[in-house]
Amino acid sequence: RRAAAMAVRQPDAAAWRQPRAPLFGSELLSATAAALPLLLLFYLIALRRQPVLRSSAAALISALCVAVAIFGMPAMLAAAACFDGAAFGIFPVGWIVFSSLCLFEVVEETNHLDAIGASIAPVTTDRRLLVLLVGVCFSGFLEGAAGFGTPVAVSSSMLVALGFEPLQAAFACLLANTSPVAFGSLGTPLIALSGATGLPLLPISTAAARMCAVTGLVTPSYTIAVCFGFRGLLGVLPAVLVASVTFSLSLLVATALAGQAVSALLASLVSLATTTLFITLCWQPHDCANERLLATTECGVGECVATLGSRASANAGGATAAEEGGDGGDGGDSGHGGGRAAYARDWKASSLAGTPHRGWRTRAAAVTPYLLLVLLVLIWRWPPIETVLNLATLRLDFPFLHHGVLRSTKDSEPISAVFTLNLASAGGSACLVAAMLSSHLFG
Secondary structure: OHHHHHHHOOOOOOOEEOOOOOOOOOHHHHHHHHOHHHHHHHHHHHHOOOOHHHHHHHHHHHHHHHHHHHOOOOHHHHHHHHHHHHHHHHHHHHHHHHHHHHHHHHHHHOOHHHHHHHHHHHHOOOHHHHHHHHHHHHHHHHHHHOOOOHHHHHHHHHHHHOOOOHHHHHHHHHHHOOHHHHHHHHHHHHHHHHHHHOOOHHHHHHHHHHHHHHHHHHHHHHHHHHHHHHHHHHHOHHHHHHHHHHHHHHHHHHHHHHOOOOHHHHHHHHHHHHHHHHHHHHOOOOOOOOOOOOEOHHHOOOOEOOOOHHHHHHHHHHHHHHHOOOOOOOHHHHOOOHHHHHHHHHHHOOOOOOOOOOOHHHHHHHHHHHHHHHHHHHHHOOHHHHHHHHHHOEEEEOOOOOOOEEOOOOOOOEOOOEEEEOOOOOHHHHHHHHHHHHHHHHO
């Protein structure tokens, strides 16, 4: 059997071998040339503000030119590589994106997304904690479930409904949406990385979880410090530590037990629930967030220097007057209780109004679709079930490309180009089943 495997992996005499340093024998110049398509993509999107589709097409054309003209790749192999990448983009990447968006639309159409957001509003009136709960925890939850810009759009809309200026809300959410991105949309970036490099998915996911766990310890503190200053961070440091530690530990455990598909979703959900309980039952800030949101032109988001404390002070002052005799000197104490009820009323009158508040049953129903997703992904990944589902897998060797390219290593290992259509066992299928079940239960 080993001899047969070695015979299959023997390099073809007509195969093209990747050159290591084709540009004047310099690895630095060759690496720079190889990076030109990526640099062009960043330039068109970030600096020229071109549409993503047009920018991607230009980057693809430049990649073909670099591969053929500089690296000497045969045009037939370059065209086959384009079709290979397009097929991988359709499945499994496109399938996961489609399924996750279906689940997200079900949750949004049933008002469950608003129910989750509305349950956060009465927890606190402190702007720093709202950024922590909505911009960090809930945004990470949406990143794991949907990804692709959805977390920033939804979370910033919630912050706007809670009294933030639109640019301030977007700035805070963009800062916070960092750690879970590698596991976004059911781990789509890691699946793409595994397909591009040929490395196993599990080691890549484990390594990414370790790195994201470190950034998860820093990102909440960094976000609060940039938005509200170092003194503002010190005022809510206990809650920030709870959110950071629970996210990082949950991410490591979820990746080890459940894989990359639901890691960010589970970690953010645990962090959100733990931080909410900590703020509600154990701890409240003693100061009031009157610092302005530090978003300057150097950050690239325009002149966003409006004071956050104006609305918070108005709400706290109204709550103090309603309480008749409350201690007006302690902004943190007046911000909770009457101020909390005022924010709950403001939430109902905001753009997210109309969400029924029926206590814990409504909140439990709101997260049920994502709990179904986690359960189904675990079932899909159970070895006996996964083995049965993989029986329907279809594998196709790409013409010309499969074993048609040799790595630039000493043994010139041929590169496999196999399109694997495992529709039954794919994570996107589990997500689509969760969307259909949720639609049947709550539609």
